[in-house]
Amino acid sequence: MKNNRWMEDLYLYRIKPAPPKLDDFQEYIALYFSEQDEKYLDWFLHHYEPRLNTIIMQTVQEYAMPGHFADLKQAYLFGIWKALQKYEPSAGVPFLVYKEHYVKNEVDEYIRTMRKGASMGSVDEYRTLKKAMALFAKYGYKFDEETVTQIAAEIGKSSKVTKEIIRCGIDSTHYTDFYRRYADEEGESTAEDVTRDDTSNPERLFFKQWQTDAVFDAYENLDYRERSMVADHLGFCPECYGIYELGKDEAGKSVKLLRKGKAYIDLAAEHTLSSPDTAFRIVNGAYEKMLIELAIDGYIHIVELRRKKKTKTTIIYEYCADHNNDWGEIHYTPGDDNYEVTRYVYADKKGGFFFAAAGDWIVRQSEKEKFPQTVIIPVTKI
Numbered sequence: 001m002k003n004n005r006w007m008e009d010l011y012l013y014r015i016k017p018a019p020p021k022l023d024d025f026q027e028y029i030a031l032y033f034s035e036q037d038e039k040y041l042d043w044f045l046h047h048y049e050p051r052l053n054t055i056i057m058q059t060v061q062e063y064a065m066p067g068h069f070a071d072l073k074q075a076y077l078f079g080i081w082k083a084l085q086k087y088e089p090s091a092g093v094p095f096l097v098y099k100e101h102y103v104k105n106e107v108d109e110y111i112r113t114m115r116k117g118a119s120m121g122s123v124d125e126y127r128t129l130k131k132a133m134a135l136f137a138k139y140g141y142k143f144d145e146e147t148v149t150q151i152a153a154e155i156g157k158s159s160k161v162t163k164e165i166i167r168c169g170i171d172s173t174h175y176t177d178f179y180r181r182y183a184d185e186e187g188e189s190t191a192e193d194v195t196r197d198d199t200s201n202p203e204r205l206f207f208k209q210w211q212t213d214a215v216f217d218a219y220e221n222l223d224y225r226e227r228s229m230v231a232d233h234l235g236f237c238p239e240c241y242g243i244y245e246l247g248k249d250e251a252g253k254s255v256k257l258l259r260k261g262k263a264y265i266d267l268a269a270e271h272t273l274s275s276p277d278t279a280f281r282i283v284n285g286a287y288e289k290m291l292i293e294l295a296i297d298g299y300i301h302i303v304e305l306r307r308k309k310k311t312k313t314t315i316i317y318e319y320c321a322d323h324n325n326d327w328g329e330i331h332y333t334p335g336d337d338n339y340e341v342t343r344y345v346y347a348d349k350k351g352g353f354f355f356a357a358a359g360d361w362i363v364r365q366s367e368k369e370k371f372p373q374t375v376i377i378p379v380t381k382i
Contacts, residue, residue, distance in 0.1 A: 007344075009070040010053055013045035021047060021336070029087070029095040041084070045077075050338045052076060054360050057353040063111055066351055075110040079103030131155055132162065133169040214299040216241065218290040226286040229271060233283050235261035288376045295322045301379040303357045307371055315371055319358040321347040328355060332362045339363060354379065 020043070022028060028044035031037070045052075056073045060066060083099035135151045143166065145159070152162035219227060231238035236259060237245070247257035264276035264283070273279050295302040301322055308329070309316035315332040328345040339359040348355050357379050365371050 009073065011049070012070070012073065013042070013049045015042060015046045019043040019046055025096055026094050029084075030089055032084075033087075033089050047337055050359065050363075054356050057356050059107065061353075065111070068110075069351075072107060072110060075106045076103045079106035082106070128155055128157070129165055129169055132165045136166055136169065211299055214294055214297060215290070218293040221293060222286050222289060225271065226282060226289075229267055229279065229283050230286050232262045232267055232270070233264070235259040291376050291378055292323050301352075301354070303354050303361075303377045303379055304374070305358055305361070305377070306374045310371055315362065315366075317358065317362055317371075319345065319354065321345050321352060321354040328358075330355065330359055330362060332359075332366070334366050334369075336366075337363065 019039075022043075025044060025048060028040050028047075032040040032044070052073065056069055056076060059072055060069050065072070079102040080099055083095070083102040086102075087095060087098055089095075132151055132155050135154055139147045139150065143163075148159050148162055148166070151166070152159045155162065155165075157165065219230065222230065227238050236243050243259050244256040245259050246254055249255045262270070264279040267273070267279040267283070268276045271279065273282075291300070291302050292304075294300045304320040304323060305317045306320075307316070308318050313333060315334060317330050317332070318327045319330060320327050324347075326345045326347070327343075328341065328348065329343040330339050330341050332339040339362055341355045341359065344355060345352075357377055361375070361377055362371070
């Protein structure tokens with residue numbers, strides 16, 4: 001019998017039968033405090049788990065920690081528990097926002113103790129390292145005496161110790177991102193600033209160039225009209241890929257001007273198309289061709305979705321990883337925060353988490369009440 005432990009890790013807090021679904025996560029927390037009953041926390045975790053799975057999946061991929069999914073999930077839960085000990089509902093701050101400081105600390109602590117690279121003896125040392133690397137990025141990755149002295153003054157360390165901290169941080173840039181903002185206005189985890197010293201990382205620069213060349217190769221494989229319309233829409237030259245063009249200033253002198261992307265209505269007029277919708281379909285069809293080619297060649301990962309059923313009570317999509325024709329299936333009830341994977345693709349059984357990208361997209365579409373027949377989602381950023 002095949003090992004399905006990875007599937008069990010996705011449903012650690014699932015309750016059967018499913019508990020009542022409230023309109024907002026904050027309602028579970030309010031009931032937890034007002035009734036002093038643990039069941040409301042269990043209800044919260046049951047309905048929050050799909051979102052939690054996505055957060056942890058992103059962390060696993062971001063820090064390259066396969067095999068740590070369940071442990072990171074437990075660390076996140078411990079952060080939630082710590083947040084509950086300090087939370088005051090009367091303060092008016094949504095719990096999803098309030099908890100982020102605590103879950104961040106617990107996830108950071110787990111990564112600090114489990115990762116190789118810079119070995120930090122304590123959470124305080126790790127935070128000092130993160131602050132130093134944030135300042136190192138802020139000051140343009142300069143390692144001269146003046147910059148080091150300035151960073152040292154801000155972190156409260158000597159220049160000698162600060163140099164060692166920065167060297168330690170640079171050695172660990174293969175492993176971790178040092179400066180991030182974890183909570184946005186809606187309480188969701190987001191990454192705002194990444195302070196890696198990519199300029200001193202030849203392997204990373206080579207990989208970026210490798211990806212860039214692949215993108216341009218995929219672009220060149222489009223037909224002439226597709227290339228022309230994509231270039232016009234994004235605002236670059238279809239021949240040299242330049243983003244500037246010659247123009248005239250107010251005095252009539254020749255100057256370089258930034259090319260402006262053209263709206264679909266302008267593309268339709270210039271290419272004698274029937275409507276802006278036609279221009280939109282051509283341009284986005286070209287994007288999808290490029291994404292598929294890049295995925296087949298192994299430069300990025302994508303998820304393809306095709307709608308199988310749509311009623312007022314049920315949405316069914318099939319999903320496929322990297323255009324390999326192995327289709328899984330996801331069921332969704334409009335308005336729910338959860339979805340059900342009824343058939344996983346082989347890549348997911350190997351820990352790919354393609355189902356999470358597909359399922360989250362379907363849930364988000366519910367807010368727009370739009371479920372297109374087909375769509376391609378890039379999982380890896382280009």
